[in-house]
Amino acid sequence: MFYRSTRNSDIKVSSAQAIVQGISKEGGLFVPSEIPKLSQDELAALGKMPYPERAAAVFKKFLTDFTDSEIQHCVGSAYTDKNFDTANITELKKLTDSAYVLELWHGPTCAFKDMALQILPYLLTTSAKKTELDKKIVILVATSGDTGKAALEGFKDVDGTSIIVFYPVDGVSAMQKKQMTTQEGKNVGVCAIKGNFDDAQNGVKKIFTDKNVAEKLASNGMMFSSANSINWGRLAPQIIYYVSSYAQLVANGEINMGDKINIVVPTGNFGNILAAFYAKHMGVPVNKLICASNANNVLTDFLNTGVYDRNRHFYTTISPSMDILISSNLERLLYHLSGEDDSAIKDWFGKLSQCGKYEVSDFVKDALKDEFYAGFCDDTQTKECIKDLFDKYSYTCDTHTAVAVKVYMDYVKETGDTTKTVIASTASPYKFSGSVLDAIGAYDDSKDEFALVDILEEKSGLPVPQSIKALKDKDIMFSDVISREELENYVTSLLGV
Numbered sequence: 239m240f241y242r243s244t245r246n247s248d249i250k251v252s253s254a255q256a257i258v259q260g261i262s263k264e265g266g267l268f269v270p271s272e273i274p275k276l277s278q279d280e281l282a283a284l285g286k287m288p289y290p291e292r293a294a295a296v297f298k299k300f301l302t303d304f305t306d307s308e309i310q311h312c313v314g315s316a317y318t319d320k321n322f323d324t325a326n327i328t329e330l331k332k333l334t335d336s337a338y339v340l341e342l343w344h345g346p347t348c349a350f351k352d353m354a355l356q357i358l359p360y361l362l363t364t365s366a367k368k369t370e371l372d373k374k375i376v377i378l379v380a381t382s383g384d385t386g387k388a389a390l391e392g393f394k395d396v397d398g399t400s401i402i403v404f405y406p407v408d409g410v411s412a413m414q415k416k417q418m419t420t421q422e423g424k425n426v427g428v429c430a431i432k433g434n435f436d437d438a439q440n441g442v443k444k445i446f447t448d449k450n451v452a453e454k455l456a457s458n459g460m461m462f463s464s465a466n467s468i469n470w471g472r473l474a475p476q477i478i479y480y481v482s483s484y485a486q487l488v489a490n491g492e493i494n495m496g497d498k499i500n501i502v503v504p505t506g507n508f509g510n511i512l513a514a515f516y517a518k519h520m521g522v523p524v525n526k527l528i529c530a531s532n533a534n535n536v537l538t539d540f541l542n543t544g545v546y547d548r549n550r551h552f553y554t555t556i557s558p559s560m561d562i563l564i565s566s567n568l569e570r571l572l573y574h575l576s577g578e579d580d581s582a583i584k585d586w587f588g589k590l591s592q593c594g595k596y597e598v599s600d601f602v603k604d605a606l607k608d609e610f611y612a613g614f615c616d617d618t619q620t621k622e623c624i625k626d627l628f629d630k631y632s633y634t635c636d637t638h639t640a641v642a643v644k645v646y647m648d649y650v651k652e653t654g655d656t657t658k659t660v661i662a663s664t665a666s667p668y669k670f671s672g673s674v675l676d677a678i679g680a681y682d683d684s685k686d687e688f689a690l691v692d693i694l695e696e697k698s699g700l701p702v703p704q705s706i707k708a709l710k711d712k713d714i715m716f717s718d719v720i721s722r723e724e725l726e727n728y729v730t731s732l733l734g735v
């Protein structure tokens with residue numbers, strides 16, 4: 239098994255190389271040369287294993303250049319009850335006769351990004367050793383909130399790495415800021431940038447590609463790497479929980495082996511739902527992949543028409559992690575669905591960067607219709623859905639999960655499909671306490687973020703995650719605010735190069 243670039247099928251690298259490199263030189267993304275298969279016997283056997291063993295079994299199929307003990311090291315370091323508040327790592331809750339919620343937020347930062355970012359540091363350091371790049375890995379992250387904190391928690395105190403996170407000074411929520419500025423760990427740095435997310439992102443990109451900085455790092459035995467979701471090392475861990483949830487449904491007697499399920503995913507960058515696509519093509523019996531968007535419904539339109547058009551209004555919504563108009567991981571899907579047509583990919587994504595728009599071939603349009611159902615909802619509908627779930631099913635969910643549930647309800651109304659369905663739940667409601675309380679009519683705008691958490695606990699009866707409770711009394715470790723121009727100096731002086 240090797241990995242090809244979506245923009246040049248002749249490029250072939252090992253999984254370790256794909257993970258260390260992050261992105262291919264000509265701008266393409268790495269994809270597996272074939273999607274490995276899981277037999278029904280293997281799937282059934284997974285149902286009897288604990289999560290870390292399920293993870294190891296799936297990784298073994300994709301990371302064929304890793305030894306068993308390397309995979310064990312990665313899985314055993316990440317998926318423990320020290321890092322997750324349930325030994326099951328994820329929880330599968332029955333919502334209705336046909337719908338199950340797959341809670342992916344039991345990790346240290348209470349969002350699904352922990353599922354990949356808890357293990358990525360180990361995949362990266364192991365890959366660097368395997369490719370004989372025995373350098374210290376320096377991770378730079380520009381974040382609009384969730385990714386920065388999840389990356390900090392993943393990389394903190396991991397030998398052979400250090401991490402610096404930049405966030406826009408007025409662009410993150412109070413809770414997100416508190417989560418980042420109180421970060422502990424010997425190898426971490428957090429800094430606010432004057433400006434918006436794009437300023438932080440562009441500043442980081444500039445250092446990343448600066449030859450002088452790269453040389454300074456190299457002569458000190460260091461190299462930059464990226465923790466963002468175009469890295470195969472972030473995608474592979476996400477395939478596992480879809481495989482795992484199917485095995486779990488069979489083991490619990492909710493479905494019979496071979497029965498198809500639907501999978502619903504609240505989508506932004508298309509990473510999480512693409513992982514579900516890979517799980518399907520590994521052999522998990524899937525009927526429809528249901529792609530749920532908020533008011534930024536560029537993916538809904540694309541999946542329904544085959545025309546991708548980012549030239550549209552950008553909405554700031556109550557599900558901010560899905561406020562995205564360019565979904566990078568779509569490139570991987572289109573590569574597979576077009577029969578690995580690298581020249582078509584170059585054409586479409588060239589058009590996307592030049593004029594913000596492209597249209598796929600009829601062949602790909604048919605394939606999209608076959609695999610996906612797509613829908614969206616606005617903030618009002620999202621809140622109604624939170625209230626509905628709270629009142630009718632005594633289930634408290636966050637804003638992103640509510641988007642998925644609403645789109646699923648619309649799908650059922652439209653199609654009458656009663657296929658058992660797994661809905662990905664991507665954040666703890668406590669991460670968005672204000673919006674959730676607003677939805678159930680219990681918001682108090684005189685209260686700070688921690689008081690809101692207490693009110694939500696009283697209303698929902700759901701235990702507050704330890705990591706959110708502990709935040710209240712933590713000391714602020716980082717209070718630097720710099721301009722974009724100061725970014726390079728900040729990085730080099732922090733690293734001492």
Ligand SMILES: *Cc1c(COP(=O)(O)O)cnc(C)c1O
Nearest residue numbers: 505506507508509510559664665
């Ligand atoms: C990142 C994120 C998403 C979107 O996931 P993608 O992989 O970018 O599609 C959805 N919900 C939450 C809470 C997130 O943090």
